[in-house]
Amino acid sequence: MKIFTAEQISNCDQYTIKNEPVSSVHLMERAAEACVEWISENCNHHRNFVVFCGNGNNGGDGFAIARMLYQKGFDIDVFTNTKIKFSTDAQENFRHIKEISGITIREFKEVLNYRFDSRTVIVDALFGTGLSRSLNGDVKDLVEFLNQKKNIKISIDLPSGLLADTVSDSDSVVFMADYTLSFQFWKKSFLHAETGKFAGKVEILDINLSEDFIEETETGDFVIDDEVIKSIFKIRNEFSHKGTYGKAAIIGGSYGKMGAVVLSTRAVLKAGAGLTFTVAPKCGYEILQTSDPEAMFIEGGKDYIENFDVEETAVCGIGPGLGTHEKTAKSLLNFLKSCSKPLILDADALNIIAQDPANLNLIPVKSIITPHPKEFERLFGKTENSFERTELAKNKSRELHIYIVLKDHHTQIITPEGKVFYNITGNSGLAKGGSGDILTGIITSFLAQKYSEHEAAILAVWFHGKAAEFASEKHSKESMLPSDVIKEFGNVFSELNDKVQKLL
Numbered sequence: 001m002k003i004f005t006a007e008q009i010s011n012c013d014q015y016t017i018k019n020e021p022v023s024s025v026h027l028m029e030r031a032a033e034a035c036v037e038w039i040s041e042n043c044n045h046h047r048n049f050v051v052f053c054g055n056g057n058n059g060g061d062g063f064a065i066a067r068m069l070y071q072k073g074f075d076i077d078v079f080t081n082t083k084i085k086f087s088t089d090a091q092e093n094f095r096h097i098k099e100i101s102g103i104t105i106r107e108f109k110e111v112l113n114y115r116f117d118s119r120t121v122i123v124d125a126l127f128g129t130g131l132s133r134s135l136n137g138d139v140k141d142l143v144e145f146l147n148q149k150k151n152i153k154i155s156i157d158l159p160s161g162l163l164a165d166t167v168s169d170s171d172s173v174v175f176m177a178d179y180t181l182s183f184q185f186w187k188k189s190f191l192h193a194e195t196g197k198f199a200g201k202v203e204i205l206d207i208n209l210s211e212d213f214i215e216e217t218e219t220g221d222f223v224i225d226d227e228v229i230k231s232i233f234k235i236r237n238e239f240s241h242k243g244t245y246g247k248a249a250i251i252g253g254s255y256g257k258m259g260a261v262v263l264s265t266r267a268v269l270k271a272g273a274g275l276t277f278t279v280a281p282k283c284g285y286e287i288l289q290t291s292d293p294e295a296m297f298i299e300g301g302k303d304y305i306e307n308f309d310v311e312e313t314a315v316c317g318i319g320p321g322l323g324t325h326e327k328t329a330k331s332l333l334n335f336l337k338s339c340s341k342p343l344i345l346d347a348d349a350l351n352i353i354a355q356d357p358a359n360l361n362l363i364p365v366k367s368i369i370t371p372h373p374k375e376f377e378r379l380f381g382k383t384e385n386s387f388e389r390t391e392l393a394k395n396k397s398r399e400l401h402i403y404i405v406l407k408d409h410h411t412q413i414i415t416p417e418g419k420v421f422y423n424i425t426g427n428s429g430l431a432k433g434g435s436g437d438i439l440t441g442i443i444t445s446f447l448a449q450k451y452s453e454h455e456a457a458i459l460a461v462w463f464h465g466k467a468a469e470f471a472s473e474k475h476s477k478e479s480m481l482p483s484d485v486i487k488e489f490g491n492v493f494s495e496l497n498d499k500v501q502k503l504l
């Protein structure tokens with residue numbers, strides 16, 4: 001799914017109105033209907049809604065939602081500011097609810113005397129994509145007041161005070177939603193930590209904006225949705241043998257860190273590679289042969305790796321549990337100098353490279369590196385916030401011609417062309433040692449199976465998150481272990497096959 005800026009969304013809105021054609025107030029009706037449908041389906045314990053409406057079209061949505069919820073039998077109160085001029089469509093919807101005697105309309109300042117029942121849902125329709133500056137004055141006080149309430153909070157389109165495309169000043173006041181019902185597109189600010197925390201759980205509601213506009217309008221930012229995954233995933237060919245699915249090698253492990261390479265190797269195996277090798281120090285021989293008997297062991301040193309030689313045709317994932325021993329570092333840098341095929345580089349491999357900025361130029365083009373924010377900082381330097389970090393990653397991907405998998409709650413895959421793919425699968429159960437080792441294994445496995453670097457990185461990150469979702473259903477986010485995530489790979493493949501299979 002393409003991610004558009006607030007300006008592009010507004011253009012899409014106008015294009016749809018002109019070319020569908022549909023009147024703008026009817027489009028507002030469609031948007032409100034989508035919200036009301038979601039609320040009716042999901043809201044089982046609450047009957048009272050208090051809707052806060054601004055003066056632009058976001059407020060117009062709020063008035064229309066209030067009317068429709070009232071018609072469905074919910075108890076509704078509305079707050080607004082009648083002293084400021086409404087937009088044309090907001091004015092029309094304001095007129096409609098004024099005619100409904102069962103809905104009381106109050107001014108914002110009356111909120112201080114309003115009795116919030118614990119089962120009242122607060123709906124924020126103050127500002128959406130038209131927000132042009134930080135909240136101040138009365139409306140800032142109002143949002144601060146509402147944020148203190150323990151009630152469930154739903155934002156329409158965007159939490160008020162949040163900009164769609166960028167980070168606001170750190171002292172800006174933003175409505176703190178539990179749910180955000182947003183129209184048609186993911187907004188970039190939902191996907192970054194500093195701003196996404198205001199949106200709560202995001203639901204994207206389809207309001208049938210123009211497909212032609214969406215298709216023709218260029219953007220560099222994407223969300224990895226089912227369409228992207230369906231276009232990448234290939235069903236396994238029945239007329240195949242182990243050679244069809246490539247050779248993969250995990251290179252890592254050191255005394256006391258053998259678990260990382262065990263997990264990574266197992267992830268390669270369970271993600272479907274044809275032949276799997278593990279290059280690890282001798283001290284890991286028994287551990288690896290016992291834990292991952294399907295993989296072949298290659299001795300790469302005694303207590304740490306000193307030798308990175310593997311079969312030339314194998315795709316190499318380097319780093320899990322590798323350690324940064326002087327001799328390991330020296331031999332890794334020598335290996336990089338002699339290597340021209342793309343590699344997957346993670347963890348200590350990145351920490352070794354980060355020891356000298358000149359090492360960055362040794363990374364073979366089209367390689368995939370998978371830093372978490374701290375590793376990214378060691379490699380490329382500090383940034384003010386995650387939006388700037390993504391921009392820096394785009395510059396570095398272009399400059400070094402590599403793929404950067406920037407691990408975060410919404411991991412981003414940044415391509416050498418400067419495109420950013422945001423992942424929306426996964427959960428906080430992955431915030432544990434060992435999760436990254438599994439991701440390295442999955443990417444290595446997919447690259448060995450002849451997915452392109454671009455495809456392998458995107459599919460693997462999505463796949464890893466999806467497996468985590470299955471694991472958390474069984475074990476909870478708290479208790480699930482990285483090894484539980486690996487056990488769910490089969491379920492993810494079943495879902496993928498179901499998605500792409502041609503059914504009669």
Ligand SMILES: NC(=O)C1=CN([C@@H]2O[C@H](COP(=O)(O)OP(=O)(O)OC[C@H]3O[C@@H](n4cnc5c(N)ncnc54)[C@H](OP(=O)(O)O)[C@@H]3O)[C@@H](O)[C@H]2O)[C@@H](O)CC1
Pocket residue numbers: 009010012013027028031054055056057058059060061087126127128129130131132133134135136139156157158183209
């Ligand atoms: N896209 C779509 O397809 C569809 C979009 N729809 C809906 O339209 C919404 C966008 O509507 P919108 O453009 O009217 O902007 P909105 O967010 O209501 O605010 C604008 C008003 O706020 C004002 N204002 C701004 N900042 C302010 C501040 N800090 N403090 C105080 N005031 C401030 C600004 O005034 P100005 O900046 O001109 O001074 C203006 O008066 C969108 O989010 C969605 O909900 C759906 O109905 C249908 C399909």
Ligand SMILES: [K+]
Pocket residue numbers: 058124125126127128155156157158159160
């Ligand atoms: K809003």
